[in-house]
Amino acid sequence: MKTRFLIAALALLAGVPALTIGVATGVVAADKPIATATGTGTVGGIKVPSANHPITTDVPAEATHRDITDDQKRVRNYADQPPLIPHAIRDYQIDLNINKCLTCHDRRNTAGSQAPMLSVTHFQDRDGQTLGTVAARRYFCTQCHVPQTDAQPIVPNSFQDFDSVLGHAQGGQK
Amino acid sequence: MKIRDAVLCLWRLFARPSVHFGLGFLTLGGFIAGVVFWGGFNTALEATNKEAFCISCHEMRDNPYEELKQTIHFTNRSGVRASCPDCHVPHQWTDKIARKMQASKEVWGKIFGTIDTREKFLDKRRELAEHEWARLKNNNSLECRNCHSADSMDITKQNPRAAKMHETYLFTGQNTCIDCHKGIAHHLPDMQGIEPGWNMKTSAK
Numbered sequence: 001m002k003t004r005f006l007i008a009a010l011a012l013l014a015g016v017p018a019l020t021i022g023v024a025t026g027v028v029a030a031d032k033p034i035a036t037a038t039g040t041g042t043v044g045g046i047k048v049p050s051a052n053h054p055i056t057t058d059v060p061a062e063a064t065h066r067d068i069t070d071d072q073k074r075v076r077n078y079a080d081q082p083p084l085i086p087h088a089i090r091d092y093q094i095d096l097n098i099n100k101c102l103t104c105h106d107r108r109n110t111a112g113s114q115a116p117m118l119s120v121t122h123f124q125d126r127d128g129q130t131l132g133t134v135a136a137r138r139y140f141c142t143q144c145h146v147p148q149t150d151a152q153p154i155v156p157n158s159f160q161d162f163d164s165v166l167g168h169a170q171g172g173q174k
Numbered sequence: 175m176k177i178r179d180a181v182l183c184l185w186r187l188f189a190r191p192s193v194h195f196g197l198g199f200l201t202l203g204g205f206i207a208g209v210v211f212w213g214g215f216n217t218a219l220e221a222t223n224k225e226a227f228c229i230s231c232h233e234m235r236d237n238p239y240e241e242l243k244q245t246i247h248f249t250n251r252s253g254v255r256a257s258c259p260d261c262h263v264p265h266q267w268t269d270k271i272a273r274k275m276q277a278s279k280e281v282w283g284k285i286f287g288t289i290d291t292r293e294k295f296l297d298k299r300r301e302l303a304e305h306e307w308a309r310l311k312n313n314n315s316l317e318c319r320n321c322h323s324a325d326s327m328d329i330t331k332q333n334p335r336a337a338k339m340h341e342t343y344l345f346t347g348q349n350t351c352i353d354c355h356k357g358i359a360h361h362l363p364d365m366q367g368i369e370p371g372w373n374m375k376t377s378a379k
Contacts, residue, residue, distance in 0.1 A: 071333050087335065091245050093357060098365040100357075104372075112372030114338070 065149035300363035315351035
């Protein structure tokens with residue numbers, strides 16, 4: 001029993017210098033730039049800016065934007081633009097088991113759902129063969145058709161549609 | 175013969191008036207024992223009626239629960255959420271007991287590993303889903319209606335498309351919730367041959 005205490009005491013004694021060195025050098029050195037946060041600090045003889053660097057600052061995340069779900073069709077900016085989805089599509093499953101979009105927009109289901117039928121161009125496979133229903137290459141709706149949010153564009157856009165460019169749009173701006 | 179003797183012996187014991195115990199002791203003791211047993215039974219029943227119990231098995235935790243977590247029945251703007259028994263166990267006592275007795279088959283499934291891998295679960299998903307659809311169809315979507323009351327539904331607050339659908343199919347009693355709202359809390363199985371609710375010609379129940 002006595003020897004055990006002796007060993008423990010020796011171990012503690014051996015540990016004390018290591019601890020004090022750790023406190024004196026490591027921790028204090030790390031604290032230094034924070035202590036002189038407004039000016040410059042010296043680390044290893046080299047002057048470094050010690051104020052908050054942009055890379056270290058936490059930028060608060062932007063608020064997420066709300067989905068537009070008003071069921072209003074949007075005008076297409078150009079003739080080939082895939083029409084936008086004006087309703088919520090959260091949790092819509094589009095996979096091998098089921099295509100949730102087609103449960104309304106498929107030709108067979110539009111009478112009950114009163115949804116617009118998907119365009120017959122979607123029935124054509126890549127060889128130009130028109131099939132009886134949607135072709136495999138057009139199966140994944142959200143590859144082209146997307147819902148919108150109320151987010152404002154980050155970069156201004158000067159896009160003009162065809163009619164505006166030609167200047168003969170009815171009510172379009174020149 | 176031994177079993178018969180034992181039953182006869184027990185019967186005689188119960189049919190004979192008590193010799194050593196007083197009527198008061200037996201009545202009061204019976205009452206207290208009844209409270210303890212009934213309370214214990216209901217506590218145990220409630221314990222098996224919690225989400226924590228459902229997802230204590232990996233089958234439920236890794237498959238349906240993972241899928242539920244992404245849906246609006248788990249996370250949404252108001253923070254009200256449905257847990258497993260809200261939709262899968264009737265709230266009324268007798269119906270609940272009936273469902274619990276049915277669920278003893280699920281204990282069998284657990285013991286023999288009917289869906290203990292993802293592949294087995296996916297293979298069986300259509301069958302499992304069909305059971306739930308049939309149950310909700312037969313009770314007129316009772317578990318949906320525990321929260322979503324057609325009477326309290328303000329269709330002027332719904333978007334016109336949803337309002338029209340509810341007016342056409344729900345309020346007329348032609349269809350019930352589950353006919354259109356399949357797969358709202360879990361992924362759907364292969365839906366080959368299953369018509370959406372708005373194509374159904376049959377009336378609900």
